[in-house]
Amino acid sequence: MPTTLELLEEHRLFGGWQQRWRHHSSVLGCNMTFGIFLPGPQGDAPPPVVWCLAGLTCTDENFSVKSGAQRVAAELGLVLVMPDTSPRGDEVPNDAAYDLGQGAGFYLNATQEPWRQNFHMYDYINEELPALIAASFKVSDRQAVMGHSMGGHGALMLALRNPQKFASASAFSPIVNPCSVPWGQKAFNAYLGEDREQWRQYDSCWLMQQAQQPLPLLIDQGDSDQFLADQLQPEQLEAIAQQKGWPLTLRIQPGYDHSYFFISSFVEDHLRFHAQHLLA
């Protein structure tokens, strides 16, 4: 059965269109929503796609409503796709904590009960949703990925595992070493059990250590971010990049915190960075 896309909302925005769609995900076993920004007419070439992966507690709407990214995407001729952060619904397992279950999918494929039936966000973001976007919208196969916090982990991890797919990756306040920090350890224990080999497949620091094919990376991190010391530690990834001679730019932004106000302040730089590699 082909996936049916149901249009939930559509708004004209910066000469393009912000749409919100619902579809049934067979990978996740539930209905999902995503946001997409389609820039106005750009000529004949189909526009490239930038994936925008959100953080803990977020839905597809956070990047859509708060990031201000569409203004720049409209100017540069980029499609933005804003997925949800986990499977959803009454039939989907959940947890009372904000950092586990619905809203906290961590962009991985769970192997443990009760999560293993639905929590396959890695396959959803890496395969099912890209195929649906490619089949349903006029887009090129050029892609970049960015994200925030848990979504920054998702963006870097996806790009490091699939360097052939992405022209570039960037992150705001990413979790770069989930194997070593409380958010990641809690999630990986619940979703993946005790098998540390599985954990490492979702850890950007470990992945960069192993990787052979460099790709351009940009990270912005506020130095007033309450999660910086305990959960984020971007200098861990920077050290590996320096050791390997990888093109990673880490910018520490003074006074900025973990909020979408931070994202909106620098999202223009991220999209220009991606456009430079996507449109080259």
Add this chain to the structure above:
Amino acid sequence: MPTTLELLEEHRLFGGWQQRWRHHSSVLGCNMTFGIFLPGPQGDAPPPVVWCLAGLTCTDENFSVKSGAQRVAAELGLVLVMPDTSPRGDEVPNDAAYDLGQGAGFYLNATQEPWRQNFHMYDYINEELPALIAASFKVSDRQAVMGHSMGGHGALMLALRNPQKFASASAFSPIVNPCSVPWGQKAFNAYLGEDREQWRQYDSCWLMQQAQQPLPLLIDQGDSDQFLADQLQPEQLEAIAQQKGWPLTLRIQPGYDHSYFFISSFVEDHLRFHAQHLLA
């Protein structure tokens, strides 16, 4: 007793600061919150203020989070003040409808029960809050005002009644003739009773008919706005402006609706319009 300002939130944003404050309003008889954007250092001259008045169901947070106005305000050196749209709290009268009571203050001074004790948003926005801002922040006495929908009504009405106070006024999707449309009639009946003379003091069309001192006005209106025909009718105000030779620019924006996606698409034009008059 001097008013005490309590800082609830502070975020670095585009080189400036987005703050959220709580204070006791003696005019409204309740605690109120407002947002303020303070641009980064601009030299010695204190920056002018642009008031951002929100619409039905909104709080101080809608403009703060969704408009994208701070990027432009940071560049132009403008302070933005984002007030709430009504008195608030368990002790304040309310109504189950979205278009009456809390979240629907209509920027007027109510004379009818049960609203007359608290619903004095005209005096709050015109006197109490400006005095508090002037006493608490480094700002110049140059001001402009803009708003959306009910807040567009508030912006135009305030400026038409107080042309000496405002360098310019602008609105997105404003209610220009509340005496003649369902939203305004419902609110004015409830808040002001049957005295049509009082109603007219809050009707921008009537006020412009009477006014002697023109001031520059800019209105943006989407032609896919679901409320355009029944509630908004900006051509009514445009006709009066043309008849009187007033400097009103009304722009009909094709495909745009009533949402903050519309506001964010054109807020840069509004702030540049105000800066042109504020910084002249």
